[in-house]
Amino acid sequence: MPSQxxxxxxxxxxxxAFNAGDAAAISGLYADDAVIEDPVGNPPISGRAGIEEFYTNAIAGGAKLTLxxxxxxxHGDRAAMAFTVDIPGMRIRAIDVMTFNADGKIVRMDAHWGPDDIET
Amino acid sequence: MPSQxxxxxxxxxxxxAFNAGDAAAISGLYADDAVIEDPVGNPPISGRAGIEEFYTNAIAGGAKLTLxxxxxxxHGDRAAMAFTVDIPGMRIRAIDVMTFNADGKIVRMDAHWGPDDIET
Incomplete structure (x- = not known):
């Protein structure tokens, strides 16, 4: 289990890395077979190529993240954070939960934000 | 799926309800066969009786919660919140994720806080 x-x-x-516009650095945090569900309830994206594309698009949309x-x-293999996503003309409040493997890579990311968590 | x-x-x-010291009101939010893992990585507690006992003990310890x-x-069956637990002589920073059933009851609660999220 990775350390805290x-x-x-x-x-x-x-x-x-997100705020620096570096999608490759973000996808490098993930295991090859990782899965992201962003937001929870939408179809998940599997695999590093799709994950990097997801972040490339999010960064291209002008989003910036603030904790x-x-x-x-x-006490296990997970960490979590509450943050705000500022996109031109829109603000989203999210809580992401990341699950790690023994090698310290993220194997799953669940992003909790709903239709009511968007301000325009 | 319950509404947002x-x-x-x-x-x-x-x-x-926690801050009012009402453990029964908290356990009433849960389904009969619900599971809580607080903190994530510790053995889970299953069933409403055990869950109510967990909250009774936490409340008796003097804990108060602030978002x-x-x-x-x-976009699915989950909601999440970041909050601070103030206990006499101790502060814990946590993120709880709740999963709901179709009847609107919580079936699972995962509390993310680690040994480094405690201040004394």
């Missing part, structure tokens, strides 16, 4: 420090650093890197509170760890 | 409004109201009721940011929904 490793998981929290990965989530901070996720935020920083709402300190990143949380767990 | 229903799920968010349940999470707000969870906070309010760190607005409650999030999803």
């Amino acid at each position: 420090e490793h998981m929290k650093q990965a989530l901070q890197t996720y935020i920083d 709402d509170a300190p990143i949380r760890g767990s | 409004e229903h799920m968010k109201q349940a999470l707000q009721t969870y906070i309010d 760190d940011a607005p409650i999030r929904g999803s």
Whole structure:
């Protein structure tokens, strides 16, 4: 199981790489066979190529991420964070939960935000 | 699937009932066969009787909950919230994710907080 420090650093890197426009650095946090469900309830995306494309598109849309509170760890293989996504003309409030494998890579990301969590 | 409004109201009721010391009101938000894992990585507790006992003990310890940011929904059956637990002599930062059944009851609660998320 990865350390608390490793998981929290990965989530901070996720935020920083996103804001730096570096989709490859974000997808590099994921295992090859990772799955993301963003938002929860929509069809998941599997595999690093699709995941990198997802972030490339999100970054191209002008989104920037700001943490709402300190990143949380767990007593297991998960870490979580509450953050705000500012996109030109829109703001989304989200909570992402990341599950890690023994190699310290993210194997699953669940993004909790609903239709009511968007402000325009 | 329960509405966004229903799920968010349940999470707000969870906070309010906890702070009012009403463990029965919290356990009433759960389905009979619900499972809580608090914190993630510890053995889960199953069933409403055990769940109510868990909250009775937490309330007896003097814990109070404060939301760190607005409650999030999803496009599915989950809602999530980041909050701070203030206990005499201790502060814990947590993110809880609740999964609901079709009747609007919580069937699963995952509490994300690790050893590094405690301040004394």
